[in-house]
Amino acid sequence: MITAYEPWDEARAAEIIAEHATIEGATLVILHALQEAFGYVPEPAIPMVASALNLSRAEVYGVFTFYHDFRKAPAGKHVLKLCRAEACQAAGGDALTARAETRLGIACGHTTADQRVTLEPVYCLGLCATAPSAMLDGRVVGRLDAARLDALIAEAQA
Amino acid sequence: MTLRVFVSRDAGAVAVGADEVAQAIAQAAAARGLALDLVRTGSRGLYWLEPMVELATPAGRVAFGPVSPADAGSLLEAMLADGKHPLRLGLAEEIPWLKRQTRLIFARCGVIDPRSLEDYRAHGGYQGLERALSLGAASTLAEVTASGLRGRGGAGFPTGIKWKTVADTAADQKYIVCNADEGDSGTFADRMIMEGDPFVLIEGMTIAALTVGASRGYIYIRSEYPHAVAAMNAAIAAARRGGYLGTRIAGSRHAFDIEVRVGAGAYVCGEETSLLESLEGRRGVVRAKPPLPAHQGLFGKPTVINNVLSFAAVPFILANGGKAYADFGIGRSRGTMPIQLAGNIRHGGLFETAFGITLGELVDDVGGGTFTGRPVRAAQVGGPLGAYFPRALFDTPFDYEAFAARDGLIGHGGIVVFDDSVDMAKQARFAFEFCAIESCGKCTPCRIGSTRGAETIDKILRGERVDNHLALVEDLCNTMKLGSLCALGGFTPYPVMSALKHFPEDFKPQHLQAAE
Numbered sequence: 123m124i125t126a127y128e129p130w131d132e133a134r135a136a137e138i139i140a141e142h143a144t145i146e147g148a149t150l151v152i153l154h155a156l157q158e159a160f161g162y163v164p165e166p167a168i169p170m171v172a173s174a175l176n177l178s179r180a181e182v183y184g185v186f187t188f189y190h191d192f193r194k195a196p197a198g199k200h201v202l203k204l205c206r207a208e209a210c211q212a213a214g215g216d217a218l219t220a221r222a223e224t225r226l227g228i229a230c231g232h233t234t235a236d237q238r239v240t241l242e243p244v245y246c247l248g249l250c251a252t253a254p255s256a257m258l259d260g261r262v263v264g265r266l267d268a269a270r271l272d273a274l275i276a277e278a279q280a
Numbered sequence: 281m282t283l284r285v286f287v288s289r290d291a292g293a294v295a296v297g298a299d300e301v302a303q304a305i306a307q308a309a310a311a312r313g314l315a316l317d318l319v320r321t322g323s324r325g326l327y328w329l330e331p332m333v334e335l336a337t338p339a340g341r342v343a344f345g346p347v348s349p350a351d352a353g354s355l356l357e358a359m360l361a362d363g364k365h366p367l368r369l370g371l372a373e374e375i376p377w378l379k380r381q382t383r384l385i386f387a388r389c390g391v392i393d394p395r396s397l398e399d400y401r402a403h404g405g406y407q408g409l410e411r412a413l414s415l416g417a418a419s420t421l422a423e424v425t426a427s428g429l430r431g432r433g434g435a436g437f438p439t440g441i442k443w444k445t446v447a448d449t450a451a452d453q454k455y456i457v458c459n460a461d462e463g464d465s466g467t468f469a470d471r472m473i474m475e476g477d478p479f480v481l482i483e484g485m486t487i488a489a490l491t492v493g494a495s496r497g498y499i500y501i502r503s504e505y506p507h508a509v510a511a512m513n514a515a516i517a518a519a520r521r522g523g524y525l526g527t528r529i530a531g532s533r534h535a536f537d538i539e540v541r542v543g544a545g546a547y548v549c550g551e552e553t554s555l556l557e558s559l560e561g562r563r564g565v566v567r568a569k570p571p572l573p574a575h576q577g578l579f580g581k582p583t584v585i586n587n588v589l590s591f592a593a594v595p596f597i598l599a600n601g602g603k604a605y606a607d608f609g610i611g612r613s614r615g616t617m618p619i620q621l622a623g624n625i626r627h628g629g630l631f632e633t634a635f636g637i638t639l640g641e642l643v644d645d646v647g648g649g650t651f652t653g654r655p656v657r658a659a660q661v662g663g664p665l666g667a668y669f670p671r672a673l674f675d676t677p678f679d680y681e682a683f684a685a686r687d688g689l690i691g692h693g694g695i696v697v698f699d700d701s702v703d704m705a706k707q708a709r710f711a712f713e714f715c716a717i718e719s720c721g722k723c724t725p726c727r728i729g730s731t732r733g734a735e736t737i738d739k740i741l742r743g744e745r746v747d748n749h750l751a752l753v754e755d756l757c758n759t760m761k762l763g764s765l766c767a768l769g770g771f772t773p774y775p776v777m778s779a780l781k782h783f784p785e786d787f788k789p790q791h792l793q794a795a796e
Contacts, residue, residue, distance in 0.1 A: 148561055150543075185561065189564070191545035208623065208710070209466045211623075212624040246467075247504050249291060249292050250620065250696065251468065251621065253624075264292065264296045265295075
């Protein structure tokens with residue numbers, strides 16, 4: 123499942139912002155919608171959100187940077203999230219993250235040079251009875267082991 | 281003859297191949313020209329048996345599992361012939377692991393089609409709301425109070441008192457907020473309810489709204505739960521169509537509607553005031569209390585904010601009476617607790633039972649020990665902010681007060697099991713590290729203390745003035761416990777101190793450990 127993102131377009135951003143601007147507490151909803159459209163929250167959108175919601179740019183920027191989900195730049199073509207929380211640690215998750223880092227040649231939290239794969243930590247997918255778990259582009263995977271991880275990496279690199 | 285077959289669409293089942301199994305069964309049925317009625321349910325919570333497939337028979341639903349797509353053909357043949365199959369588990373409800381539970385909240389989870397309002401109603405759904413409507417607000421509140429229900433998010437605050445405070449506060453607008461930011465590792469009960477029986481949450485929130493006089497509700501779901509978000513949105517739409525949300529709920533004069541809002545990857549937003557800030561569109565920075573959310577909550581209005589499981593317990597309480605719920609449990613912990621067995625455990629999953637069962641029974645007997653087959657060394661109870669319990673304390677009964685008496689907490693009911701390969705110093709360091717990553721930054725003990733704590737543990741492991749630094753960690757933990765604004769900084773000492781207290785051998789400097 124690869125989502126094709128739109129290139130940055132100010133008019134499109136204005137349309138997205140206007141669509142949600144009147145609801146209660148709209149900031150997160152709008153940032154999510156922008157990221158869904160463009161794959162990240164482009165910097166020029168911040169003052170537009172501020173102006174639409176009658177907030178300061180600093181306030182919107184503060185919200186944007188507070189939450190781990192919002193991206194400053196596009197992610198790789200595929201995003202592989204590996205759970206780093208306790209239930210997955212108990213089931214051998216740390217070794218799998220180390221394996222993924224070695225295979226991809228990047229540290230967790232980074233994107234490969236060819237922009238194909240972003241490897242990210244996630245703190246719990248709620249799949250703790252089938253640990254260790256992972257998510258590849260929104261698809262959940264449980265009972266991860268070295269072979270299944272390698273298959274996921276191969277799929278992401280293809 | 282049409283085969284009626286059930287396969288879970290719960291994320292935990294999908295993660296181990298339930299979608300592929302469902303597809304394979306559909307294809308195998310088509311290839312054989314069989315009429316198939318394939319129902320996608322939630323999960324029964326027996327995750328080591330997922331993907332589990334069930335077949336409706338006159339005697340009840342017969343279960344098979346764990347099924348792989350390659351089993352689809354032989355499974356169908358066995359179903360048709362009512363014959364033997366290596367994966368046949370017998371009647372689902374008779375599986376001992378399920379049978380010994382007391383499923384009040386999870387009675388329908390894994391049984392019904394979570395997208396069907398009709399199925400929900402056919403299995404006792406909305407009886408609680410009907411009774412609440414006939415009782416009126418005051419008597420509904422009395423039932424909730426009589427049930428002894430305490431907040432299932434972890435704090436254990438009496439739900440009846442919280443609701444009464446909101447009911448007694450006059451305002452032009454009140455809110456019902458559901459905390460579905462289930463961030464604790466080792467917990468997944470909220471996710472299972474939202475994916476497997478979402479209407480029970482809607483019904484519980486609706487009863488709360490009638491009781492306190494609220495007209496708007498929000499469910500704040502973490503972004504790591506896309507399946508739950510989709511399931512809740514589908515159920516809300518169905519409830520609106522069915523007249524159970526909107527202007528005249530179930531034909532009454534009451535109006536109530538619910539909207540799902542999605543978090544953005546901040547653990548601290550599971551703290552109620554931080555969640556309210558986030559819902560208002562701000563950084564998830566914790567608020568000082570007072571004012572309580574019950575007085576000044578969302579947008580400064582009186583707000584009932586409860587966990588998914590607290591709301592989900594309410595329909596049973598109204599349908600059967602507060603006493604029927606309070607009859608389960610021990611001491612001041614009344615009713616049932618959906619306990620989640622996770623981590624390195626053979627039989628992991630959702631085990632709802634009355635309070636009072638011991639930790640040892642849960643880990644060894646119900647959970648069957650570790651899946652690695654190695655001895656259990658520790659169990660962390662209550663999420664990342666919960667204490668690590670050694671085997672010596674496995675006689676602790678599952679009860680808010682009993683865990684508190686042993687410097688622990690039951691939190692949201694998650695138990696993460698570790699085998700003897702665990703390095704408890706690493707786990708203690710991780711507790712500090714996680715707190716540092718997730719701290720909202722408002723109070724100093726949490727923001728600075730977490731980072732200094734991780735550094736100090738590193739010094740201990742390097743053998744630098746070990747006794748001094750151990751004393752420093754303890755002192756730091758006391759400062760965080762007493763000086764933090766919320767449970768993130770305030771409870772991080774639980775995993776750290778319990779690891780130090782019960783597993784001191786793991787904190788010897790690394791060169792000494794290596795020499796042993």
